[in-house]
Amino acid sequence: MASLELAQPHANIKQSQHHVSSKPISTTSGDYDTANSLEVRKYLRTYGLTPPVVESFEVQAQRCLKLLSMKPTPIEKYQYLTHLRATNVHLFYRLLADNIKDITPLIYTPTVGEACLRWSEIYTQPEGLYLSYSDRGNLHTILANWPHNVEITVVTDGSRILGLGDLGVNGMGIPVGKLALYTACAGIRPDATLPLQLDLGTNNKAFREDPLYMGSRIPKISPEEERDFLDELMAALTERWPGIVIQFEDFKNPFPALERYKDIYTCFNDDVQGTGAVIVGGFINAVRASGVPVKDHRAIFLGAGSAGVGVAKQIVEYFIKEGLTEEEARRKFWFVDSNGLVTLDRGDKLADHKVYFAREDNDGKQIQSLSRLIEYVKPTILMGLSTIGGAFNRDILERMARLNDKPIVFPLSNPSSKSECTFEEAVRYTEGRALFASGSPFPSLEFGGKTLTPGQGNNMYVFPGIGLGAILCKAVNVTQDMIYASAESLSTSLNAEEVAAGWLYPDIRRIREVSVVVTRGVIRAAQENGVDRELSLRGLADEQLDSYIRDRMYDPHRERENVADEVAQLIATASGGAHATTNGHGNGIAIRGPHL
Ligand SMILES: NC(=O)c1ccc[n+]([C@@H]2O[C@H](COP(=O)([O-])OP(=O)(O)OC[C@H]3O[C@@H](n4cnc5c(N)ncnc54)[C@H](O)[C@@H]3O)[C@@H](O)[C@H]2O)c1
Ligand SMILES: O=C(O)C[C@H](O)C(=O)O
């Protein structure tokens, strides 16, 4: 199997100063950076093609933020940021790194949801790779068109985009957005990422009939056809880029592919595994803060899909580590789907993934209403992964507040319009007592003379570190222990002030530091499982491993100096008489040569 080839040479440790990619600088979109020195401009032959001033990042940022504030709607801000990324990638990431809390909602949930709904209408430029069902048999040849060396891809078939349903190829916004966060949060080089949209038909009839829709106008292919297509895709991706990490995202039914590929490729499913991990990470802190012993918790999950079951399975793992038997842990969950409480004797055919948590102790009772179920179960925990915006209404939240001193309430559906409740509602109807995390961001608010800040239980806290960890240790597979390690690492990553303030997740502004901790945990678990192929990392102490990780993270602030250093070196080489045609990094600078 291609993914098991041990001979696959990734960056060797000493050589790869900047990160694991073989391309230390991207010349295409940095050429016209107004921060480039005059010397660099002369070398690149862009002298005169930009305004004369050499700008500091602070001045550039001032202009960008001003332009951003002039855009009246989130979608226009999204479009401006897309344009910035396409024309000056390092400036985009500098801006994002310094304004992560404010800009993330504009390039990720919730705005990316609107962008996907309107993708065909707002499309201006290509940003990833599209593979259609009619391309089967030729996937390897098409992958050869992608010009860069890829380390990680996010792939979707668009069939369940956030809580917005089947959006076909309009789903491309999701891989683009997730990979931007891989770069911003974990420092994976932008040119080492591949957004991948599969065009396998769509059951969204309105899209198929929309003249602007840009995918195949056929109904979604069958599961068997999709399986064969994915078989070819996985082999082709791994043959083209042997060390590639493949993240599955927003598939309507992700379980068959995960089962089929997890032991033979370096892959994971973010909605099942990443979500499970991120919620466990915050949940460990919520359980502590609740003051209720693990054995006394009971959880109702609204939504029994891939995310709900993924989360519950990992909480089971946490409960077992806390001393419960698997049976005791499993019995702590009551799932509700669109047909009510999930029971074995409900009379419908349960999807395979629901059977593990289906109740058989319901004495033939089938409960449809969430409020009646709350009275029946008396839960300490209420999780929402149902795509039903507003499902945790006043009545539901007040019931949770009556039953618990500190109810754990996690409305996790995305985007914000699908969140089961807002932060404000949770605070108001539980008198500020809820231990809260939502999938999409909500603003802080004042309550009872205090500023309360919501947690954001979004897989963006873990997937960047899972991906970077797998890349750096050259993992053969992404094991369940690596996923669980990302959760535990996340739960320990809060600093003293965050703990004192009762936060469940660390401040998003520290995400790069958090990603280092998560990455280290993932690498350690890979080493324990023996799936790592970068054996030199095994002997490193934790601080050494952290430095190793940090040194390989792309830093957009350093890029300008990197370009200047390389140009200076090339000029020195050229003026020393050598007729350089390449600088050995494959970035194309030298072929343009000194000028002026
Ligand atoms: N916070 C995060 O990091 C994160 C991660 C992954 C998914 N999500 C969100 O979770 C949601 C669900 O994702 P998924 O992959 O599980 O989707 P899915 O389609 O697999 O599952 C949705 C579930 O909700 C149930 N449901 C639908 N209508 C319902 C109703 N009226 N009452 C009760 N249950 C109902 C369905 O029966 C199904 O079990 C999405 O909105 C997604 O954006 C959030
Ligand atoms: O994309 C997100 O914001 C989280 C998650 O993967 C989702 O599908 O909702």
Ligand SMILES: [Mg+2]
């Ligand atoms: Mg997702």
